Every structure is written in C-alpha cells, then in structure tokens.
Amino acid sequence: MFLKKKSFVLKGAFFIVATMLIAACGSDNTKEESITTPVEDSVVAEAETEEITYSLPSPLQIASIFKKSGLKYKAGITSELKDPAKYTTNLSKAINLGVYSADLSYAVLNKQNQEAMTYMKLSRQLADNLGIGSVFDQGNLSKRFEKNLTNEDSLAYIIAELQMVTDMYLDENDQQQVTSIVFSGAWIESMYIASRVFEKGKDKSLNNKLAEQMTILGIIINALKAEEKKDSAITGLIADMVTVKDIYDALPSVKNNPDASDDLEKELTLTDDEVSQLTKKIEALRVKFING
Amino acid sequence: MKKAYFISLVGLLFLLGFTTIQTTDSCDKKAMTASCKKKLDQYKYDSQKFTKIIFTKKAQQLEVEVPIFIGEKYRLVFNTSGLPKNVKINIYTKDKEAKKREAIFSTKDAKADEKEFVFDAPRARKMFVDYDVPADSTNAKLTGCMIFMVGYK
Numbered sequence: 001m002f003l004k005k006k007s008f009v010l011k012g013a014f015f016i017v018a019t020m021l022i023a024a025c026g027s028d029n030t031k032e033e034s035i036t037t038p039v040e041d042s043v044v045a046e047a048e049t050e051e052i053t054y055s056l057p058s059p060l061q062i063a064s065i066f067k068k069s070g071l072k073y074k075a076g077i078t079s080e081l082k083d084p085a086k087y088t089t090n091l092s093k094a095i096n097l098g099v100y101s102a103d104l105s106y107a108v109l110n111k112q113n114q115e116a117m118t119y120m121k122l123s124r125q126l127a128d129n130l131g132i133g134s135v136f137d138q139g140n141l142s143k144r145f146e147k148n149l150t151n152e153d154s155l156a157y158i159i160a161e162l163q164m165v166t167d168m169y170l171d172e173n174d175q176q177q178v179t180s181i182v183f184s185g186a187w188i189e190s191m192y193i194a195s196r197v198f199e200k201g202k203d204k205s206l207n208n209k210l211a212e213q214m215t216i217l218g219i220i221i222n223a224l225k226a227e228e229k230k231d232s233a234i235t236g237l238i239a240d241m242v243t244v245k246d247i248y249d250a251l252p253s254v255k256n257n258p259d260a261s262d263d264l265e266k267e268l269t270l271t272d273d274e275v276s277q278l279t280k281k282i283e284a285l286r287v288k289f290i291n292g
Numbered sequence: 293m294k295k296a297y298f299i300s301l302v303g304l305l306f307l308l309g310f311t312t313i314q315t316t317d318s319c320d321k322k323a324m325t326a327s328c329k330k331k332l333d334q335y336k337y338d339s340q341k342f343t344k345i346i347f348t349k350k351a352q353q354l355e356v357e358v359p360i361f362i363g364e365k366y367r368l369v370f371n372t373s374g375l376p377k378n379v380k381i382n383i384y385t386k387d388k389e390a391k392k393r394e395a396i397f398s399t400k401d402a403k404a405d406e407k408e409f410v411f412d413a414p415r416a417r418k419m420f421v422d423y424d425v426p427a428d429s430t431n432a433k434l435t436g437c438m439i440f441m442v443g444y445k
Contacts, residue, residue: 054356055339055440056359057442065364167340172321219357
C-alpha cells in the first residue's frame with residue numbers, strides 16, 4: 001500500500017517537474033521571439049548591433065519654445081476640421097491626434113480656455129478611435145482639465161501629465177511607433193502656426209526658432225524609420241517629411257552655415273524668402289494631413 | 293519516508309521556481325516612471341525613453357539622441373532599478389561617430405547600489421545618451437530595462 005502511494009507521489013513529482021520544464025522551454029522560445037522582433041529599443045541577441053535610437057520632445061514643449069520667442073495668439077489659424085470620425089486609418093488618426101495636441105498646447109499657452117476645451121474633447125475622441133482613449137481617464141485628467149480651465153499653469157501641467165501617461169501606455173503596448181507619428185503631426189502643426197504668425201522682417205527671434213526646429217526634423221525622420229517595420233503606412237509619412245527637409249537643406253542660409261546646428265552662440269536666421277519657401281511646403285503638407 | 297518525499301518535492305519545485313524568477317525580466321515600468329517623475333521636481337515632463345537591455349557575451353554600447361533647444365533648461369532623470377547588472381551611463385554633446393568627444397555626465401564613479409541619477413544639462417545644442425552595457429559570460433540570458441525621463445522649464 002505504502003509502495004503504491006510512494007510510486008504515486010514520485011509519478012506526480014515527475015509529472016509536475018516535466019510540465020514545468022516544458023513550460024520553461026516554451027517561455028524561453030517566446031523570449032527568443034521577442035529578442036528577434038525588430039523593436040527599436042531591443043538589443044539583438046548577438047549584440048553586434050550598436051543601435052542609435054531617438055527621443056522626441058512633447059508638442060507642449062515645442063509650443064512653449066515658440067511662445068517664449070514671442071509667438072502671439074492669432075484666432076482662426078488652428079485646425080478647423082472638428083470631426084474626428086473623418087479619419088479612418090490609424091495613420092491619419094495618429095497624425096491628427098498630433099495636430100490637435102499642438103492646437104491644444106497653443107490654445108492653453110495663450111489662455112484660450114474654450115478653444116482649449118474643444119481641442120481636449122477632440123483629442124479624446126480621436127484617442128478613443130485610436131484605441132488609446134483610456135489614458136484620458138487616468139488620474140482623472142479630463143475632469144481635472146475642465147476644473148482648472150481658468151488656470152493656464154495647471155492646464156499645462158495636466159497636458160504634460162497626459163503626455164506622460166500616453167507615452168507609458170504606448171510603451172507598455174509596444175506601440176512606440178504611434179508616439180513618432182503623433183509627434184510628426186504635432187510638429188507640422190506647430191511649424192504651421194508659427195509660420196502663419198511670423199511677420200516678415202520683424203520677428204527675428206521667431207525666425208531663429210523656426211530654423212532651430214528644422215534641426216530636429218532629421219531626428220523625427222530617423223525615429224519614424226526605426227519604426228517603419230512595425231507599420232508600413234509610415235513609409236509614406238517619411239517621404240512627406242523628407243520633402244520638407246530637402247527644401248530646408250537646399251536653402252542658401254543653411255548651405256552656407258553647415259555647422260550652425262552645433263554653434264551655441266549663433267542662431268541661424270533665414271531670409272524672408274527662405275521662410276516663405278519653407279512655409280509653403282509646410283502648409284501643403286498640413287492640408288494633406290488634415291484632409292486625412 | 294512519506295515526509296522525506298514531500299520535502300524533496302517541495303524543494304525541487306522551489307528550486308525550479310527560483311530559477312524561473314531569476315531569468316524573468318523584472319521591469320516595473322510604472323514604479324520607475326513614478327520615481328523619475330518625482331525627481332523632475334519643478335521641471336515639466338517632456339518625454340521618457342525605456343530601453344530594454346539583453347545582456348550578452350559581448351559588451352554593447354547603445355545611444356539615444358535627445359533633441360534640446362537653446363534657452364531651455366533640461367533635467368534628465370535615469371532609473372536603472374529594472375536591470376540585473378549595472379550599466380554605465382555617459383552623456384555627450386556629440387554622437388559616437390565623432391572623433392573626439394568628452395562626457396558631460398557619467399555614472400562611472402557611482403556606487404554599485406545607486407539606481408537613480410539626476411542630471412541638469414548645461415547649455416548645449418545636442419545631447420547623446422550612451423549606455424555601456426557590460427558583457428555577461430554566465431549565459432543566464434539576463435534581461436532588464438532602464439528609463440530616462442526628460443523635463444524642462
């Protein structure tokens with residue numbers, strides 16, 4: 001009787017051990033898969049690759065930089081298309097979430113409370129359509145935004161917090177490519193706003209900031225390229241962004257100052273004609289983005 | 293006798309469980325994010341970058357380019373608590389292809405148990421964050437993650 005029991009215990013132990021070993025092997029396989037998946041932040045198992053990756057700023061920071069350089073509020077220049085349902089592809093949803101984020105930041109920093117509320121709601125709708133709307137509920141962000149509508153500083157901190165939870169959410173769900181796409185939309189919209197407010201011959205500081213912003217276009221393009229394998233729709237967006245960079249790189253002021261982006265003391269100033277050339281391209285791309 | 297079998301079984305299961313836990317990625321991203329956010333203090337959140345690290349037999353160098361703008365003040369907060377082995381962090385104003393560059397920040401003299409680092413950036417036009425990942429000859433498939441958060445004011 002006891003021998004039978006002993007044999008039963010032994011069989012049980014072997015069964016459990018075997019199951020765990022199989023499970024452990026299985027989980028190792030899964031790990032190998034995740035290692036070889038071309039994810040930007042992962043290091044390939046063989047480790048011969050020495051990667052360069054990119055960190056993109058927030059739309060709020062870009063708006064803040066322009067604001068500090070003297071960018072004033074001009075009514076009616078932000079996106080007028082207020083029907084998020086129009087955007088049907090994930091790419092157009094993400095790009096226009098970026099456009100709305102830039103408009104939201106511009107409105108908040110210029111104390112346009114009702115406009116800010118509108119863009120907050122539109123951003124929420126678009127984020128819902130993109131499947132990431134839950135980030136707006138984290139820490140009661142939507143409600144806190146409404147409650148603090150008359151306090152510009154609080155609103156800016158709430159937007160920064162929204163950016164943080166969104167970054168976190170996208171990272172946890174292995175959707176880092178969305179971050180790069182959203183920022184591309186936000187960057188084009190911010191550049192569009194700044195170039196529309198820019199007054200020829202007057203705004204030297206704003207001119208410098210427009211030129212400075214162009215130095216990060218290369219980083220945006222590289223960040224998008226790093227995510228291209230995850231979403232083939234990004235290829236077209238890269239091509240669009242490259243057209244802007246090509247125009248900028250060919251400007252005489254840029255060609256004659258190849259080290260301008262490294263110089264701490266000297267900011268690059270474009271001629272009015274160069275700003276116009278750049279503005280035309282940005283406007284055309286912005287129309288394309290907004291039309292979905 | 294029965295008791296001996298039971299103890300052996302529990303011991304074996306414990307051993308297997310422990311081995312599994314050791315090779316599992318112990319990356320608590322939420323806790324790391326929250327901790328970095330606290331250290332930003334008065335700086336406004338701008339962005340964060342998680343990097344998954346797989347230790348291999350060869351040492352690795354990873355680089356992240358961080359765009360910065362004239363006139364802005366930046367703080368970078370690093371948290372390495374999700375790593376099973378320490379990784380050296382260096383920050384440069386030139387990329388790793390540059391012939392000559394000097395680190396403006398380094399954790400090379402940091403204590404072994406230090407897991408969080410704060411860096412207030414000086415005026416610069418570009419920043420390159422490098423991670424020097426040491427080799428791991430144990431074949432233990434060690435993995436983990438680290439984060440840096442950027443704040444500005």
